[in-house]
Amino acid sequence: MYFDRLLTMSVTDTVLIVPAFNEGSVITSTLSEARRVFDYVVCVDDGSSDDTYENAQASGAIILRHVVNLGQGAALQTGIEYAQRLPVSYFVSFDADGQHSCDDVLAMRQSMIDDPVDVVLGSRFLGTSQSIPKARRILLRAAVLFSNLTSGLKLTDAHNGLRLFNRHVAQTICLQDIGYRHASEFTEKIAKNQYTYRELPVTIRYSDYSLAKGQSALNAVNIVADTLTAKVLQR
Amino acid sequence: MIVIQILLITAVVATMFYFLRSYSSRTRALTKIVAILFAILAISAILFPDLTGILARLVGVGRGTDLVLYCLVVVVAFMVVNDNLHRRREEQRFAKLIRHITLMEAPQPILMESCEDSPAIEPPLTEETIAPTA
Numbered sequence: 001m002y003f004d005r006l007l008t009m010s011v012t013d014t015v016l017i018v019p020a021f022n023e024g025s026v027i028t029s030t031l032s033e034a035r036r037v038f039d040y041v042v043c044v045d046d047g048s049s050d051d052t053y054e055n056a057q058a059s060g061a062i063i064l065r066h067v068v069n070l071g072q073g074a075a076l077q078t079g080i081e082y083a084q085r086l087p088v089s090y091f092v093s094f095d096a097d098g099q100h101s102c103d104d105v106l107a108m109r110q111s112m113i114d115d116p117v118d119v120v121l122g123s124r125f126l127g128t129s130q131s132i133p134k135a136r137r138i139l140l141r142a143a144v145l146f147s148n149l150t151s152g153l154k155l156t157d158a159h160n161g162l163r164l165f166n167r168h169v170a171q172t173i174c175l176q177d178i179g180y181r182h183a184s185e186f187t188e189k190i191a192k193n194q195y196t197y198r199e200l201p202v203t204i205r206y207s208d209y210s211l212a213k214g215q216s217a218l219n220a221v222n223i224v225a226d227t228l229t230a231k232v233l234q235r
Numbered sequence: 236m237i238v239i240q241i242l243l244i245t246a247v248v249a250t251m252f253y254f255l256r257s258y259s260s261r262t263r264a265l266t267k268i269v270a271i272l273f274a275i276l277a278i279s280a281i282l283f284p285d286l287t288g289i290l291a292r293l294v295g296v297g298r299g300t301d302l303v304l305y306c307l308v309v310v311v312a313f314m315v316v317n318d319n320l321h322r323r324r325e326e327q328r329f330a331k332l333i334r335h336i337t338l339m340e341a342p343q344p345i346l347m348e349s350c351e352d353s354p355a356i357e358p359p360l361t362e363e364t365i366a367p368t369a
Contacts, residue, residue, distance in 0.1 A: 040344075044337075064341050066333050074330040078337050086344050178330045 013090060014109055015040035015083045018061070019075035020096035024050040026209060030098045031059035037102045040086050046075040073182030077175040084170055091170045095161045097209060104202040108164040111200055118169050118195035121155065122162030122202035133206070147184055150227055151191045155199060159183040162202050166226075169195055182228045188227075240281050247277045 016034050020027050020043055027043070041061035045053045047069035056063045064073060064082055076093055083091055090109055093102050100122075102150045108120040124140070140159070147158035161183065165173075173192055177185050190197055249270060251274040280287050282305070287299030296302045 062342060062344060064336055064337050068333060070330050070333055074334065078332075078334045082341055083339055152308065176327060178326055 010039050011037055011106070011109070012039045012222055013088050014038055014092060014105070015086050015088045015090070016092045016094045016105070017040055017076060017083055018043045018081035018094045018096050019043075019046055019072050019079060019211045020044065020048065020052050020056065021046040021069060021072065021075070022048045022050045022052060023096040024048065024052045024055050026057055026098050027052050027096055028055045030096055031061045033098075034094065034102055035060050037106065040088055042079050042083050042086075043096070043173045044075040044079045044082075046070060046072065055155070071178040072180055073175050073185065074178035076182055077173075080170050080175070084167070089119065089167060090157070090164055091167070092164045093161055098207065101203055101205070102161045103161060104200075105164065108162075108200050108202075111198065112164060112166070115198075116166070117198050118166055119190055119197040120164045121157070121197060121199045122160045122198040123155070123157035124160060124202065124204050129180035137207075146185055146224060146227075150184070151187045153187055153191050153197075155187065158187065160202070160204075165195075169193075178187070179206060179226075184227050244278055247274050247281070248284045250274075 016033070016038050017042065018031065023030070030122075031041055031043055039061070043056045043059075043061045043063050045063060045065045047066045049069075053063065053065055062082075064078060066078065079093075080091060090112060090133060092105050094105070104122060108122065112120050125144075140157070142156060144158045147153075148155060163186065173186070173189050175182050175185055175189075189195070251270055254270050282297075284299070287302055289299075291297065291299045291302035294302070296305065
C-alpha cells in the first residue's frame with residue numbers, strides 16, 4: 001500500500017465521498033482501488049446490516065457510520081459535512097458498488113483545474129457506457145427529460161452519482177432529502193443556487209451486481225412524485 | 236334524546252376535550268378554533284338531523300348523509316397529506332440527529348501534506364455550532 005503511493009503520485013486535493021449501504025461484498029475493492037489514487041476517501045456506512053463497516057475498515061479509508069439506516073442522500077450529506085474538515089479543494093460523490101472509475105474522477109478534476117466551475121457532472125450519454133441494458137437506457141432518457149423540465153438545466157444525463165464539486169458547493173448544497181432523490185435534488189440545487197457546471201463523459205461499469213443493487217424502474221415513480229411535491233411545497 | 240345521539244355527543248365532546256388538552260401549548264389558536272367549530276357543527280347535526288339535509292339541498296347535494304360523506308373524504312385526504320408532511324419533517328430532524336452523532340464519533344482525519352490555500356480545519360461540531368431547526 002505504501003509503496004503503491006510512492007510509485008504513483010497520489011492525489012491530495014480531492015476527497016472521494018462514498019455512501020454505502022449493505023455493500024459488504026464489494027466495498028473493500030472499491031475503497032482500496034480509490035485509495036490507490038486518492039489520499040482522502042470517506043466512506044459513510046449508512047447503518048448496514050451486513051459486514052460493510054468491518055470490510056471498509058481494511059481499506060485505509062476514513063469510515064463514518066450512521067447508527068441506523070437513513071438513505072443514500074443523508075449518507076452523502078454526512079460525508080460532505082465531514083469532508084469539509086479535510087484540507088482539500090475538490091469533493092467527489094462516488095458510488096460504493098464499483099460502477100464509477102477513478103480515471104474519470106481524475107479527468108473531471110483536471111477539467112476543473114483547467115477551467116474552474118462549481119460542479120463537474122459525469123454523463124453516461126456523452127461517454128461510452130459499457131452495456132447499458134435497453135430498458136434502463138429508455139428509463140434514463142425519460143429521467144433526463146423530466147429532470148431538465150423541472151430544473152431548467154440542459155443536461156444529457158440525470159441521476160448519475162458521479163460528480164465533482166468545489167468547497168463552495170460542499171458548504172452550500174445542504175441535501176435535505178434523505179433518500180434516493182438526492183440526484184434530482186442535486187441538479188435542482190445547481191439551478192437554484194446558480195452553480196456553474198459542466199458535463200464530462202464518464203464510463204459506468206454495469207455489472208450484474210450494480211444492476212441488481214440499482215434503482216428499480218418502479219422507483220422512478222417515487223422520484224417523479226417526490227420531485228413534483230417538493231416543487232409545490234418548497235416554493 | 237335517543238341513545239345514538241347521547242353516544243355521538245359524548246364522543247365528540249371527549250375528542251375535543253382531549254384535543255384541546257393534549258395540544259394546549261403547541262397548537263396554534265387557529266387549530267383550536269377549527270376544532271371548536273367542528274364540535275359545534277357536529278353536535279348540532281346530531282341534535283337536529285334535518286340540518287344536514289337542509290344544508291345539502293342548499294349546496295345541491297341530494298341527502299344530508301351524502302354531504303357528510305363528502306366532507307369526510309376531504310378531511311381524510313387533508314389529514315393524509317398533513318401527516319405526510321409531518322413525517323417528512325420528522326425524517327429530516329432524525330437525519331440531522333444521526334448525522335450529528337456520526338460526526339461526533341468520526342475519527343480525526345490524519346492529515347496528509349496539505350494542498351495550497353487549504354482552509355483551516357474546522358473544529359468538530361459542538362452544541363453551539365449546530366444550528367437550531369427552523
